[in-house]
Amino acid sequence: xxxxxxxxxxxxxxxxxxxxxxxxxxxxxxxxxxxxxxxxxxxxxxxxxxxxxxxxxxxxxxxxxxxxxxxxxxxxxxxxxxxxxxxxxxxxxxxxxxxxxxxxxxxxxxxxxxxxxxxxxxxxxxxxxxxxxxxxxxxxxxxxxxxxxxxxxxxxxxxxxxxxxxxxxxxxxxxxxxxxxxxxxxxxxxxxxxxxxxxxxxxxxxxxxxxxxxxxxxxxxxxxxxxxxxxxxxxxxxxxxxxxxxxxxxxxxxxxxxxxxxxxxxxxxxxxxxxxxxxxxxxxxxxxxxxxxxxxxxxxxxxxxxxxxxxxxxxxxxxxxxxxxxxxxxxxxxxxxxxxxxxxxxxxxxxxxxxxxxxxxxxxxxxxxxxxxxxxxxxxxxxxxxxxxxxxxxxxxxxxxxxxxxxxxxxxxxxxxxxxxxxxxxxxxxxxxxxxxxxxxxxxxxxxxxxxxxxxxxxxxxxxxxxxxxxxxxxxxxxxxxxxxxxxxxxxxxxxxxxxxxxxxxxxxxxxxxxxxxxxxxxxxxxxxxxxxxxxxxxxxxxxxxxxxxxxxxxxxxxxxxxxxxxxxxxxxxxxxxxxxxxxxxxxxxxxxxxxxxxx
Amino acid sequence: xxxxxxxxxxxxxxxxxxxxxxxxxxxxxxxxxxxxxxxxxxxxxxxxxxxxxxxxxxxxxxxxxxxxxxxxxxxxxxxxxxxxxxxxxxxxxxxxxxxxxxxxxxxxxxxxxxxxxxxxxxxxxxxxxxxxxxxxxxxxxxxxxxxxxxxxxxxxxxxxxxxxxxxxxxxxxxxxxxxxxxxxxxxxxxxxxxxxxxxxxxxxxxxxxxxxxxxxxxxxxxxxxxxxxxxxxxxxxxxxxxxxxxxxxxxxxxxxxxxxxxxxxxxxxxxxxxxxxxxxxxxxxxxxxxxxxxxxxxxxxxxxxxxxxxxxxxxxxxxxxxxxxxxxxxxxxxxxxxxxxxxxxxxxxxxxxxxxxxxxxxxxxxxxxxxxxxxxxxxxxxxxxxxxxxxxxxx
Ligand SMILES: Nc1nc2c(ncn2[C@@H]2O[C@H](COP(=O)(O)OP(=O)(O)OP(=O)(O)O)[C@@H](O)[C@H]2O)c(=O)[nH]1
Ligand SMILES: C[S@@+](CC[C@H](N)C(=O)[O-])C[C@H]1O[C@@H](n2cnc3c(N)ncnc32)[C@H](O)[C@@H]1O
Ligand code: SF4
Ligand SMILES: [Mg+2]
Numbered sequence: 001x002x003x004x005x006x007x008x009x010x011x012x013x014x015x016x017x018x019x020x021x022x023x024x025x026x027x028x029x030x031x032x033x034x035x036x037x038x039x040x041x042x043x044x045x046x047x048x049x050x051x052x053x054x055x056x057x058x059x060x061x062x063x064x065x066x067x068x069x070x071x072x073x074x075x076x077x078x079x080x081x082x083x084x085x086x087x088x089x090x091x092x093x094x095x096x097x098x099x100x101x102x103x104x105x106x107x108x109x110x111x112x113x114x115x116x117x118x119x120x121x122x123x124x125x126x127x128x129x130x131x132x133x134x135x136x137x138x139x140x141x142x143x144x145x146x147x148x149x150x151x152x153x154x155x156x157x158x159x160x161x162x163x164x165x166x167x168x169x170x171x172x173x174x175x176x177x178x179x180x181x182x183x184x185x186x187x188x189x190x191x192x193x194x195x196x197x198x199x200x201x202x203x204x205x206x207x208x209x210x211x212x213x214x215x216x217x218x219x220x221x222x223x224x225x226x227x228x229x230x231x232x233x234x235x236x237x238x239x240x241x242x243x244x245x246x247x248x249x250x251x252x253x254x255x256x257x258x259x260x261x262x263x264x265x266x267x268x269x270x271x272x273x274x275x276x277x278x279x280x281x282x283x284x285x286x287x288x289x290x291x292x293x294x295x296x297x298x299x300x301x302x303x304x305x306x307x308x309x310x311x312x313x314x315x316x317x318x319x320x321x322x323x324x325x326x327x328x329x330x331x332x333x334x335x336x337x338x339x340x341x342x343x344x345x346x347x348x349x350x351x352x353x354x355x356x357x358x359x360x361x362x363x364x365x366x367x368x369x370x371x372x373x374x375x376x377x378x379x380x381x382x383x384x385x386x387x388x389x390x391x392x393x394x395x396x397x398x399x400x401x402x403x404x405x406x407x408x409x410x411x412x413x414x415x416x417x418x419x420x421x422x423x424x425x426x427x428x429x430x431x432x433x434x435x436x437x438x439x440x441x442x443x444x445x446x447x448x449x450x451x452x453x454x455x456x457x458x459x460x461x462x463x464x465x466x467x468x469x470x471x472x473x474x475x476x477x478x479x480x481x482x483x484x485x486x487x488x489x490x491x492x493x494x495x496x497x498x499x500x501x502x503x504x505x506x507x508x509x510x511x512x513x514x515x516x517x518x519x520x521x522x523x524x525x526x527x528x529x530x531x532x533x534x535x536x537x538x539x540x541x542x543x544x545x546x547x548x549x550x551x552x553x554x555x556x557x558x559x560x561x562x563x564x565x566x567x568x569x570x571x572x573x574x575x576x577x578x579x580x581x582x583x584x585x586x587x588x589x590x591x592x593x594x595x596x597x598x599x600x
Numbered sequence: 601x602x603x604x605x606x607x608x609x610x611x612x613x614x615x616x617x618x619x620x621x622x623x624x625x626x627x628x629x630x631x632x633x634x635x636x637x638x639x640x641x642x643x644x645x646x647x648x649x650x651x652x653x654x655x656x657x658x659x660x661x662x663x664x665x666x667x668x669x670x671x672x673x674x675x676x677x678x679x680x681x682x683x684x685x686x687x688x689x690x691x692x693x694x695x696x697x698x699x700x701x702x703x704x705x706x707x708x709x710x711x712x713x714x715x716x717x718x719x720x721x722x723x724x725x726x727x728x729x730x731x732x733x734x735x736x737x738x739x740x741x742x743x744x745x746x747x748x749x750x751x752x753x754x755x756x757x758x759x760x761x762x763x764x765x766x767x768x769x770x771x772x773x774x775x776x777x778x779x780x781x782x783x784x785x786x787x788x789x790x791x792x793x794x795x796x797x798x799x800x801x802x803x804x805x806x807x808x809x810x811x812x813x814x815x816x817x818x819x820x821x822x823x824x825x826x827x828x829x830x831x832x833x834x835x836x837x838x839x840x841x842x843x844x845x846x847x848x849x850x851x852x853x854x855x856x857x858x859x860x861x862x863x864x865x866x867x868x869x870x871x872x873x874x875x876x877x878x879x880x881x882x883x884x885x886x887x888x889x890x891x892x893x894x895x896x897x898x899x900x901x902x903x904x905x906x907x908x909x910x911x912x913x914x915x916x917x918x919x920x921x922x923x924x925x926x927x928x929x930x931x932x933x934x935x936x937x938x939x940x941x942x943x944x945x946x947x948x949x950x951x952x953x954x955x956x957x958x959x960x961x962x963x964x965x966x967x968x969x970x971x972x973x974x975x976x977x978x979x980x981x982x983x984x985x986x987x988x989x990x991x992x993x994x995x
Binding site: 526527550554556557563569572 | 623803805806807808830831833834837854855867869870876878882883884885886895897925928929932933936961962965967981982983984985986987988989990993
């Protein structure tokens, strides 16, 4: 156990890609925590999908030891956090476990939307903030301008912001020194008091079961202790306690101010609740910690196996994935078009993609993903409320009095040149402007937007109209009534339930036309012509016709060709298996998502 | 027990609906055409006596495997078989006649390249027993011939064709259309000219870009321009059908046209799913022995095949075809024919009938016609035959 005054706990926060994980690498390296030969870039991003996409998805804790210039050795617990808005929840709960934050700002980019969002979260958590200007090795770096921006936009003192290059290692000793001198030690904790520990995170390990990341407030946690989770009520025997260096390293005990892990043969991540208070069964603490607001899924979609026979495999895979990720929800769903599958809820679109990717890659199941949707509140004429997760479940409109949809507050930072395009995009998506200011040479606009206009391709569109120069952050702000209708899509005169969607009545024609046009491109030509229609109730609002294929025949086929041509046809036939049959029409799996992408 | 026996008997005799033929592959050409994916090679020196020996050895081997068959046809294909010495052809034919009895309408075809035609040689082929020639004219337009990498001009092709016509009663020629930059009207003119020349048979192929050829590479690099789009290609195909039909050369197969009774008996063996022995590098075969149908393949490299044939067996592969494969091959080949396929034969091969839903669907959308147990593709169905066949495949 370490004396409180020699402990510093902090999170590294920043806008996506500003260099948090690379800074963590340097801190780990410079303190000799990991042997030089085991070092690699973004060491903490261990998941395949993190390495592949070059982003952090899960927050990671590491304990390093730093002999400071004052001659004392300090224990530093750092938490590297994800930058993407979908995982903002990881950031906020990480912050609850520590006393300070390193706010990394890319000196070539400046303050971005998540920089702001992170600062607000850090202030809410009462953090001491040390601004760090990164990437000053790059010629485009403008540390002075960015320093000014931080002061203007965020309103914190940036005069002693640390200038570094996480890539070359320049300035890293100053960061370590700033951590020790400028961040506070943990607030007073008593090692002899009843145990009070915060469950910061829990993850699933194939061999060890559930591992809990804990921050000790009071008391001492040791192997062999019998603990109780105060919220869920579960009691467990502690098999092991330790710290991440970043490999799991056993320690005799964890005391106040320390961050580490415990392993207590817990079967499922779902059995634990992050934010819960852990105490001793025999000698519990009097009052639990306030806990975290639970993360709520905001984007929903159906996941169906391409091969209907793989439903059980999919169930298995989803259950296994859920062991490690408590933030997505799932329930069984049946679709007339797609058969058995699951309706899943996610923190955002990236989260959806990550889960889908992992299901496909780690479990080898090819999936059809249906249109992402949000939860609508349907108020029936009889006064009851229905939460609609799936447009296919929409009841007869005559039963519905009105519909409310979730709205968000979106903050967008963008260079002036692109502001016009951004405003246009937000307007098109039924946005209401709440604010528009100029800060540090850039425009910051705040919009009230319907979530359903954002979940799908808003971010892509924003990126493309601003050539990647805009940054975007959002939070949920509640529900509001609007004129919403269900739009069905009919292919060859048969409704395809998996393509049904909720749209604003005023936008229905436009969306319907876009969908029909897209589907016409996506569905391969058949031997007959295929009408594709969008309809509200019985009223057709858009229509396209996919003409029949005209020619597909092998010109020459003799004795030697029998084997070869048959193989070719077999292969094409196998390709068709990746499609789903709707009546007589085959629709490729990617159509369900691609059909929604709007170009204009 | 009884049904087992009769089913085995059915499979033993199935090939008889198609006949029995021998394919001899001569793998050499004077130059390699950029569109061609046939197994053809350009060689400086060819020891023809070695080839004769290898052909004879392989014939003898098959004599033991499939004796006592009445032979429908022999086909010398290539490559360019018109580069073979007439003596080579004669020796091979002699051995074949010695081994197998032949049908009264026995057909012996030799493929000829207009660049290698001399009257003397053709007389030699005829004396060797060849009674039909198929000539690769390819185009009646010098520009097009050049683009196709052909060594001969239209004039040379026509005079070669004259030589062949004087020597043989049955002469066919090949044209490639839907070429780069070819307009519909141009093709119609060219085809009318061809129909005036034609004796009793014509093969009209739309240019196919085959992977692994020079055209294939150019195409992949986006450097092959002016190819017709699907609509033009369909229009050209339709125009071809009409013009040929009017001239008395109806299409008995997707790309093959003949006056009634002058169809290529040998090629019909493939499409009617008969038995054929494939001899020479890259030749394929289908041979029924007992109740099993074997698919045979040989190495593509000429010398590799020679060495193997010398050593006693030129086959690189010989596998039994599962009943499903046989049934599907039968269907795939047979639906190319105007006369269609017999569903009973399919059911005998497969052990179960064709999926009735598939038949109903294809009939509803006008792709096939059913007459009793016979299924034929319609004119429209033939244009999208690959899609029609895919419906039948179990995948
Ligand atoms: N030139 C330069 N590149 C840097 C520096 N720091 C980070 N990078 C690069 O910036 C990119 C993003 O770095 P990461 O450390 O993964 O960023 P992050 O903030 O952890 O990203 P997320 O976890 O996805 O939010 C990588 O390509 C790094 O190599 C730096 O100081 N100089
Ligand atoms: C083996 S070759 C014929 C004989 C001889 N080698 C010649 O070219 O004159 C068979 C025929 O197939 C046709 N053919 C070959 N490759 C083709 C392709 N890629 N597309 C269309 N037809 C092709 C040509 O018409 C050719 O005459
Ligand atoms: S088309 Fe004929 S001549 Fe040309 S390479 Fe092919 S086989 Fe030889
Ligand atoms: Mg990172």
